[in-house]
Amino acid sequence: MESLSNKKKVLEVKPLNIWERAYLPAIFKGLAITMKHFFKKPVTIKYPEQKREFSENFRGMHSLKRDEHGRERCTACGLCALSCPAEAITMTAAERQKGEENLYREEKYAAVYEINMLRCIFCGLCEEACPKEAIYLDGDIVPADYLRKDFIYGKDKLVEAPLNQ
């Protein structure tokens, strides 16, 4: 049949000549190729000791940020939870009491803030939605664990370490 695309190529299967049928030259060729690999540097990265460098825009574990005075930025507006396509984020808001101004930046703060790491798809939409620049996915890979309940990360794991005075 005429080829419409003009890309059709008819291949001819030639019988092997005596050199090819002898099989040995092909073996030596193969041996040379494998020997070349023998002296190549292995591509393995010895994982727990060595780590592959992440890309610039890698999205890992979330962290809840503090401002320059060490106060939590999150005001529990719930935009992150709303934007989350996997519905991984929940929170409970609370009002800042007198004398807590050094702890929370706004008058309202998240008393409970939980992310279910099994639901999270690390899309970064919470990061985009946040008006207070309080949440960033700048952490490491979320580590493995044994129980499902241990994958629900609370504020103890998410909030940044306090500033050193």
Add this chain to the structure above:
Amino acid sequence: MELTDIIVKVILIVIVFAISLVIAMYSTYAERKIAAFFQDRVGPNRAGPFGMLQPLADGAKMFLKEEIIPTRASGLLFIVGPSLAILTACIGSAVIPWGQKLTIGSTIIDLQVTDINVGILYIFGVVSLGVYGIMIGGWASNNKYSLLGAIRAASQNISYEISMGLSIIALLLVTGSLSLREIAEQQHGFWHDGWFTWNFFKQPLGFLIFIVCAFAETNRTPFDLPECETELVGGYHTEYSSMKLGFYLFAEYINMFVSSAVMATLYFGGYNFPFMELIDSPNLVTIIGVVVLFAKIFAFIFFFMWIRWTIPRFRYDQLMNLGWKTLIPLAIANIVITGIVITLLN
């Protein structure tokens, strides 16, 4: 035979036995490491420095595994199989000359367990016994995959033993002796009377046939049809577990070691090395000779592994074609050519 002779022989036997076991043990490590290097990987590196303790860990694992004998298996033969495999693998090294004579004080130590004048025939006998271990094991398992593996092993070994024997006949025309010690002695040095003394340079075709057959006899890739993980689960050792499986795997590596030693002795000068006549002290020559022989053996073992990670497995009909239609006619032609050349040279 004096008492000292007996003691010396016993010590020698123990040493040879220990060395073949240790080499077989570390062949498993070397195989995994070399396989890794051929595939741009790192290989075992967790147990000890560079993973050197890996064989010990593997051995401990093998011993601690549960020992399973299938209900429908034939009990006695199931145990005889692996025992026979490891037994025949171990006794092959008895006739290999590891070096020349070592003189300590007044005692002369012959670095060969026994110098029987039909050494090559002995090795052939042992090798053909080796297939019984596989056959009995495969038969006793009462499993179709095991049986298929065993049948393949039997037919493969029988086919390739013929061309191996024929390639040896051509070598015997050259050497005129069946004793491995004498064959090794004939290859003294490296160059004599305008030609190499090593038999490889007198019998290149014979060596090629021999090494192909050695691969088939030891069931190594590309002739590993009896095990053939991709088709037969595990081939003849499908039903085996624990140390019985370990024995089968171990026997394969010991076989590899012994056949490497045989090839080094028959074709690559054994313990002889170039310029050995320039060294005065006979003891020093012997010691260097032993080291050289082991270097040759390791080179062959490396070659076995190199081939394994290069060449894919033969199909069964290809295997039979190669054995019967290519190697046997080649081996016969080799005998004829050798005979003609020897007649013309004399």
